Amino acid sequence: MRSASRNEGVSPPRGSGQRLLVVDDDPRLAELLETTLSLAGYQVAVVDCGTEALHACDSICPDLLVLDVMLPDMDGFTVCQRLIENGARLPVLFLTARDAIEDRVTGLAMGADDYLTKPFSVLELLARVHALLRRAGTTAEPSPVLRFADLTVDERSMRVRRGDRLIALSPTEYKLLRYLLVNADHVVSKDQIMDHVWQHQFDPGVVEKLVSRLRAKVDAHPPALIHTVRGFGYSLRRPGGD
Structure with missing residues (x-):
């Protein structure tokens, strides 16, 4: 998957909490x-084979399926066909490394709604997902305010509050806080922070200093929200959480 060029000047469309199921057996691409998709505002579940995809569609009822054609147990065409036979009605976006017209025709004939050929750009992926959800009637205007415990982040004004206290953040501190917020209750590593805050890899000590500065502002008064998970990274957690 190609990163979006900084010169494209286009803001990718955002989701509003719709449930997406990603089916891909390539761990790196799946991650x-x-x-x-999580950063774009969607709830995302990931499985690595067709059998698990069929089970997950029954259990979580996703709003959209992002489905790789080549899977270890059955191909994506078969998964799509079985979902239709089971009465499932959800948009399907096929991913494939094959660009043959026959494959596209087969996928669309099997019930797929759209097709992306690898490698593809982030902007193209998000645009296709948004368009399919809009067509299916599951899009809504996303809220410009992110909330977690007593922490609020207004994405329009870029103002951050902890309770009634307004917190002044630098642009880099804001990007880090937002990244932690959209991944709340999950651990993010230093490498992930570098990738998403700076798009570069360098001395992990820089991340430690940035987290320390952010923690001094956000957690100036207890209870703390930003936690260090030793050996793994950092996590935004509610007071009293594990």
Whole structure:
């Protein structure tokens, strides 16, 4: 998956909490898809085979399926066909490394709603997902305010509050806080922070200093929200959480 060029000048469309199921047996690509779609405002579940995809569709009832064609137990075409046979009615976006017209025709004939050929850009992926959800009637205007415990982040004004206290953050501190917020209750590593805050890899000590500065502002008064998970990274957690 290609990163969006900084010169494209286009803001990717955002989700509003719709449930997406990603089915891909490539761990690296699956992680990238999960991170990208989660940051765009979607709830994302990931499985790595067709059998698990069928079970997950029954259990979580996703609003959209992002489905790789080549899977270890059955191909994506078969998964799509079985979902239709089971009465499932959800948009399906096929991912494939094959660009043959026959494959596209087969996928669309099997019930797929759209097709992306690898490698693809982040902007193209998000645009296709948004368009399919809009067509299915599951999009809504996203809230410009992110909330977690007594922490609020207004994405329009870029103002951050903890309770009634207004917190002044630098642009980099704001990006880090937002990244922690959209991944709340999950652990993010230093490498992930570097990738999403700076898009570069360098001395992890820089991340430690940035987290320390952010923690001094956000957690100036207890209870603390930003937690260090030793050996793994950092996590935004509610007071009293594990």
